Every structure is written in structure tokens, then in C-alpha cells.
Amino acid sequence: MGPRSLTARVLMLATLWSAFALVVIAIVISQLYRQSAERAFTDLLRAQLYNVINSITIGDDNKLSGSPQLGDLRFSQPETGWYWIIEPLGTFAATPLSSSSLGTSNISVPSILTVPFNNRYERFYPATDAFKNHVLVAETEVVLDGEGRAARFRVSGNLSVVEDDIQAFSRNLYIALAVFGFGSLAVNGLAILYGLQPLDAARRSLDKVRRGDAERLEGEFPREIMPLANDINALIESNRRIVERARMQVGNLAHSLKTPIAVLLNEARMLDKVQSDLVRSQAEAMQAQVQSYLNRARIAAQRESLLARTEVEPVLERLVRVIRRLNPDKEFHLTVFPAIVALAMEQQDVEETIGNLLENASRFCKTGVWITATPASAPSGDETEAARRYWIEMTIEDDGPGLEPDQIREALKRGRRLDESKPGAGLGLSIVREITTEYQGQLELGRGTHGGLRAKLLLPGLAKDAA
Template sequence: MRIKSLTARVLLLTTIWSTVALVVIGLVISTLYRKSAERSFEDLLRAQLYNVINSVTIGDQGALAGSPQLGDLRFAQPKTGWYWLVEPLGTYTSAPLVSPSLGVSSLPVLSVLEAPFDKSYERYYGVTDEFGNHVQVAETEVVLDTDGRAARFRVTGNINVVEDDVRAFSHSLYLALAGFGLGSLIVNALAILYGLKPLDKARAALERIRTGESEKLQGEFPREILPLANEVNALIESNRRIIERARMQVGNLAHSLKTPIAVLLNEARVLERSHGDLVRMQAEAMQGQVQSYLNRARIAAQRDSVLARTEAEPALERLVRVMRRLNVEKEFELSVSPNNLAVAMEQQDLEETVGNLLENAARFAGHKVRVVAGEAPDDVKGTDAARRHWVELVVEDDGPGLEPDEIREAMKRGRRLDESKPGTGLGLSIVSEITSEYQGRLELSRGSWGGLRASLILPGVTKDVA
């Protein structure tokens, strides 16, 4: 599974590298220390061997004589693995000299083929004594007098001493390396977090752009991130220019079409009633169609802008205030929660969609119209709820409402279910088109008051309350 976090990636790589490096370092140091300990152990046995040689002579009766004092109590304690032994060689016979630690026991001797002598006529090999101790033997053969009488000298040391020494050193070494490795990981983690902190600042700056608090990336960035910040700012500026140019073109087109349509409407009034009504209806339909497609073109030009943001409460309050003045006999309720609720739409698009719904509700309401804005429930957010933030705007009245078949009919462009009420029949279809351009949707159903309930699911943004 791929790791998406840069911090986790770097920490994983540094952890793996540090672990491998410390293990290799530990093994190398431990091996070098073992070789050094074995070499020191061999030098100690050599020194003890020379002491024994210097302490032994041939007596007056031709027997081996001497009492080596090696200064180590282990040579006097039984079964320790620390022994010295002097044995006569050749035809010359004499009782061997033995350390008190060996007593009447004997030591096995390897053949010269198994352990040959070196250039100093010494050899070192390992054996197991009668007590189960693994011992290292230092051996040489020395001529003791002018008659050619010689003896074999052997000094042994317990190899467990070396093993215990290496084991204790390795334990201390691994503890030290583990502590060093853990400290290195902590330092690396802090260094990585500190090094990647500018990315968090860039993310926060982008968040401020998305929520409409800023129009470009602002802040001090390191040299590695500064080109990215400059490119993002250039992209935002280019996007803004494209939007402004599209708006200007749409405005120019609207103005160029407004006059010919107005002329047609005026001319329709002076024509005969049968012909005039037909021309007027077609001109009004053309006017609605032109306005609808101009809106769609304008929205398409600005839909991908990261700066599209409208505070819900002020915009809805203005619309409700106008509706109260135009419909003094009806009651309008407004509820917005939370107070900082914002919609990712241009203000004029939000006002047009909600305004159409309010006009429709006021036209058919008995006495009351209610507007509620808030977070969209989980069951109506859609399939990409995890990736986007959604809000719900509900306009509800206490009028007669619509049946499911009537709802489907009302959503068709230019269809009016009640010809006695004024209007062109374009309101709900325009609302649906604008909403869909913002990737939202319009849902119609029967409300709790028995009238029509219009629900707008729109993309939203939120701003933390200080």
C-alpha cells in the first residue's frame, strides 16, 4: 500500500536506514571487539606461559623443579579452566609439574597436524577439559639444559572469560546504539516536521483562498516552495482575468439582445390582439431562453473559480426583506445555522435561484413562507460527500402543494400549472439549471405545512468562528 504522507515516507526511509546502519555498526564493532579480546586473551596466555618457563629448571637429581607463581588465584582453585602443566619429553623421565587447579587430572593434546607450531615454535588451540570447561591452550617445547633434556609447557585459560566479556560489551553497545537510534529518530522527526512546516503554511493559505478570505497565496515561503506559490498566484490571476472577460462578453451579448427583444414586445402591443398576443408570448419566451442561456454561459465561465463564495445569511435576509415588502399580507420566516454558513456560488446566482423559489412560494402560499438554510443531512449530500462540503436551502409554503405528477410537469421549461397566476413558467427550470451548473440539485416535495417544499443542495464553504 502506497504511503501518501511525505512525513511518513521520510520517517519510514530514515527509520529503515538508521536501523540497518546501526545493526551493521553494532555487528562490526562487536566483531572487532571480539577479535581484540581474543588477541588480548592470547597475549595473556603467552605471558603466563613465559612465566612458567622462567620458573622451571632441571634439579640435581635430573627432575623438573620449580614453583611458578602467576599471580592469579584461578590457577590455585580447582576446575576453573586455568591450568599450567610441564611434562618431560623424550627418553628423559621425570614427574610432571602441575598447577593446583588441575590436580591429578590431565589435558588432551592435539597433534601437530591438527594444530601446528608457528614460527616462534608456539601453538594455540582449544580443547575441553575433564570438567567440561572450554579452554584455550598456549603450548611450546623448551630445551632445559646442555644435555638436551626438554619439556612441554602448557598454560590454559577459560574461554568463557572472553565470551562473558564480549557479551557484556555487546549488551552495553546495543543499548547505547538503541538509545542513539531512538534519539536520532526523534531528532529526524522534529527536523522533518520543521522542514515541512512551510507546506502547512501553503495549505492554510490555499484554504483561505478557498473560503474567500484571501485572493492569493500570501506569506513568506522558502526558496523550494516560492516558485510553486508564484505559479499558483499566477494561475489564480489568469483565472480571474478569464472570468472577467467571460462576464464582459456575456454582458455585451445581453445588452445587444435586450433592445431587439424590447422592440418586439413594444410592437406586439400595437398589433391586433390575436397577432399581438402571439408575438408577445414568443418574445417573452425568447427573452427567457436568452436569459437562461446567458446565465448558463456566465456560470460555466466562473464555476471552477476558487473565489466563488457568498455568505448565506446576508443574501437571504435581503431577499426575504424584499418579499415582505411585496407581500405584506403574508408572513416570511428565515432561519440560518450556523451564522457563518457560506455557499460556493456567485451572489447573483444564489439570489436568482432562491428569489425564483420565493416568488413561486409567495404566489401560491396561503399565509406563510419559510426559508431554512443549514448543513445538508448525510442522506442527501450525494456520493462525493466525503470530498466536498454541502449545504441545504429549503423554501416551503402553506399553499396547496403539488402531486408527484404535477412536480414532474412543473419542472418542464415554460409549463405553468395555474394559468390564473402571472409568470412565464421558466422559474423552476432556471433554478434547476443554475443549481446543476454548480453540481448541486433541486428537489421538490410536499412540505410539513402541506404546501410545496423546494430543497436546494448546493456546494458550500465554512469559515472558522474566531
């Protein structure tokens, strides 16, 4: 799962790739330099080996003679790991020669089977001298005269010189790459932020549409984003036309049915009581059903609209103010959390939903009603796109007698009234549930902390940063 932010995602990928690339580059360059340094060290030993060979001859006394001058003081300083050694071979019984740096010690010679000569009749092998120095030895065997007398020539160099050189180079390389890497990350970050600014501008413009401050995406966008902005504007305009057409059709249908139902209700008064009650009840039921399905059609047309937006606190304060005037002997407590800004619902639906619940709570409470609006998580079991929305939980609770579970199931049925002594048509809770369901929310009834009924609504909202 990657981050939700596109900017964070691009920055993270760029950072990871840059870090990986720099690590690989550092390793590759270090290895290449190591190979080059070791090859240069081998070439240096080879050159010094042949300098020693060119400096040695067999004297008139049949002894090895000569004094190699290699131009390196380390061959004359003891325990340095830099030595040259000349050993007679076969029947040639001359005294061996060695550099003063070796003293009286020697370096063991591996067998030819272990380290064979190459095609130039040379061999190189690591060794450890008597002073625990790790050295690399260059060796060859040379015939010194026409009588076939030969000697083994060896020159060694301290490997710590190579390792110190490689470590110094690697340290400087890592510092340089680290500075370059941090600089590149900073430049890449600025470039990414600058390149993604048009997307952020499009988001802010879309937020203005959600807040109702604009009717379309406005601003200058790059040509890569302009088609998307044009399509969104076309979608907003199409959605607006669909909503307006739906509202007009709902209004026309309501107007066309209003008169026939009113006529039926008026004519029912002229019938005898039994028939009048029957016709009136059926006409009222027809009127309620028509209104319910008209509301459903209107909500379905408006539900996914970007323009559906209702400020939470002003609407709740207005509803509480009205219901408080109707019930001056009751107390009403309203709490709206600061993060709550707006509901993604039509104001008419919010007022009808909360108003029905407030009316029921004020009707059955003893002393007061408590209204609370808080942020909430998605409806349980929701794995659709709605699960990623912002949700608001509203609770309306009273201190009345409350309802038992079987009474709650009965109260949610259309037209059912549990208390015939109280006024009402038995449609309030049913209407609340229908509106809530159409907005993909939830209605839950249960026993509250104050002893009465608690109605908990889960409704789609707009977060503070989106509103």
C-alpha cells in the same frame, strides 16, 4: 499512501531513516566490538599459554617441574574457569601438572580431526568444565628436550568475561545512541519545521487570497519558492482578467439582446391574440434560453476562480428574511453548522439557487420550511480532483404535498409546471439544476421527513481552516 502534510511526511521519513540508521550502526559497532573482544581474549590466552611453556622444564628426576606465575589470581581460585594444564605425551611418563583452580577435575580434549592445529601449531576450542563454566581453551604441543620428550600445554579462560564485557559495552552503546538519536530527531524536527516555514507562509498568504483579504501572494519567500509565488500571482491576475472579460462580454451580450427581445414583445401586443400569444411565448422562451446560457458562460468563467467566495450564513439569513416577509403566515427554520463558512460560488448564483428553492417551498408548504447547511462528502462516483474538495450539503424541506418520482422527473424539465394554479414560469428547478451542475455539484429531490418535498443540494465550499 503518505500523509497529506508535507511537514509530517518529511518528519516521518527523517524519523524512520534515523531510527533505521541508528539500529544498523548499533548492530555493526556491537559486532565489531565482539570481534575485537574475542580476538583480544584469544591473544590473552596465547600469551598465558607461552608463559606456562616458559615456566616448565624437565627436572633431574625426569619429572615436570616449574610453577607458572601468570599474575592472575583466578588461576589459583577454584571453579573460576581459568586453568592451565600440562600433560606428558608419548613415552614420557611424568605426572601431569595443573593449576590449583582446576582441582582434581579435567577438561576433555577433542580429536585433531575435529579441531586441527593452525600453521603456528596452535588450536583454540570451546569447552565446558566440570563446574558448567563455558571456557575457551588454547592448546599447543611442545618438545621439552633433546631426547624428544614432549608435553601438551593448555590454558583456558572463562568466556563469561568476554560476554559480560560485550554486554556492558553494548548497553552503554545503546544508551549513547538512544540519547544521540532523540537529540538528532529533535534537531532534525526543528530544522525541518524551520526550513518549511516559507511554504506555510505561502499557504497562509494563499488563504488570504481565498478569503478575499488579499489580491495576491504577499511576503518574502526564499529563491526556491519565489518562482512559484510569482507564477501563482500571475495566474491569479490572469484569472481575474479572464473573469472580468467574461463578465463584460456577458453584459454586452445581454444588453445587445435585451432591446430586440423587448421590441418583439412590444410588437406582439399589436397582433391578434393567437399570433400575439405565439410571438410572446417564443420571445419569452428566447429570453429564458439566452439568460440560461449567459449564466452558464458566467459560471464557467468563475467556477475555478480562487476569488469565488460567498459567506453562507449571511446569505441564507438574508434570503430567509426576504421570503418570510412575503409569507408572514409561514414559519422558516434555519440551521447552519459551525464548520460551515463559505461556498466557492458567486453570490448571485447562490442567491438564485437557494432563492428558487425557498420560493417553491414557501409556495407549496402548509405551515413551514426547514433550511439546513452541513458539511458533506464528495459527490458519489467522483474520482476527479473535485473529490478532494470541501463540500457543503444544503437541504430545503417543506411540509406540503411533496412530489412522486415521476412528478420529480417532470418538474426538472424546463418550462414544466405541475400546478397551473400557482404563479411561475416553470423554470426555477431547471435553473437550480443547471447552476448546480456547472459548479460540479448535485441536486436531489425526494420526500422529506416532514412529508413534503426535500431538495438536497451538494455545493463546493471552503473549509473553516481554509476560509
